[in-house]
Amino acid sequence: MDPSGGAGIQADIQAVTALGCHPLPVLSCLTVQDTRNVYNATATDPDIVRQQLECLAGDTPIHAIKTGALGNADVVDVLVDFLANHPDIPLISDPVIKAAGGGDLADETLIARMKARLFRHAEMITPNSIELALLGEDEDPTQAARNLLDAGCQSVLATGGHGEGEDIINTLYHQTEEPSRFYIERVGGEYHGTGCTLAASIAAGRASGLSAGAAIDQAQNYVLRAIRHALRVGKGQPVPDRGIPWQS
Template identity: 35%
Template sequence: MIPNVLSIAGSDPSGGAGVQADIKAISANGAFAMAAITALTAQNTQGVTGIHPVPPAFVQAQITAIFADIRVDAIKIGMIANAEIAAAVADALQGNSDIPIVLDPVMIAKGGAALLEPEAVDTLRASLLPMATVLTPNLPEAAHLLGMAIATTRDEMAAQGAALCALGAKAALIKGGHLDEPHSPDYLVITEAVTWCDANRADTSNTHGTGCTLSSALAAQLAKGLPRAAATAAAKSYVAQAIAHADALFVGTGHGPTHHFASLYAQ
């Protein structure tokens, strides 16, 4: 049976990030994609020029409608925009602790625009982080959640991963793309078990939406029943392929999208 995955995130009209990327990544990883939209954005490959949050009650209504009718096998949470939406999402998901949840704490767009209001960080940390089967922050996001300096070494990444699990996340995948080294290392912490996932860096500017894509692919793999470590490896392999083939696309003049369906096009 094909699993159903719900993305709770913002919309990117350029198609490279947000629910548009989530739907592509979930579909490419063998699951049926659904989406509850938390915010509309005006953006392209060069940056974000506007954000219009969806009223929290309507965000909750979207999620409630899905659960009233459709089996949900995994959830990905991305951009939540503000504290009120974070609280609405948390309320809507109460009583569904058996469903894997991938929480991607989207705070800053690739071009530098803020996608999460500062006062929402506390609500995200208190209400959503403890629900996470896997938390997937990049280095600036992990540091912001912890109130610490951004990690610059693998040892600091490891320490911050453990600290995030201590806050309640069942596992944390710290994405090390911001590290200044030849590889792009990710660090997966599951209780006391830790795994380094290295990948070669691709020489491309088409990296818009990589965080959305990874977290959605991971949710799809968890929905298919893979354990967290295996699901993480599968998702990371998928994203590496999407980045490696991204130059086949010509979408915009800034940070272009990854190629979500590279394997399909190759056929």
């Protein structure tokens, strides 16, 4: 949870709702942060996470799952156990490691557990360029993505928001196909919570029955609109306005 309301589960709730889905928010990590950086973080009790997941699954159909900052490795284990019993639910995993300001949101044990256990259950992981290099253990994006695919990831969406150029290029790497590239206008500047918003929007598209490619297209356009109407909430990065009417 981001108390500034810019990223994390608040971003997920707003994006999923704007795209016509009903969110079922399970809180995995509490943070001390503002629009500038993260200063502290603590994981939710893994058993509470387990109880929430089981309670929800017994009451309502779940059409997609999106993960963000998971808190610690024990939470990963809980989620993997749940996914093993629900293998048909598409998982979009945003491997949140660092805040834009540089604050840590994952230690080495959590990162290793995500790589060893969680990512193989994900239909798609959505690392930015910094996360991709760290997780894929290579500065070359293509080789880093290939390393993750070889380790069991089904697909890797390497997001291009940290790059340069007129367009943002998000590249989807597959197990057996050539990479797919998705282009969207680059507005410029850094915004708080864009990665969360993109991954949550993709999950909403998949929950609505869109293909992975169509879900990425819809998510990119939604994020672009939110950035164009960004709010100056604090002294740091502007916050995308995720409450704008999606198809007005």
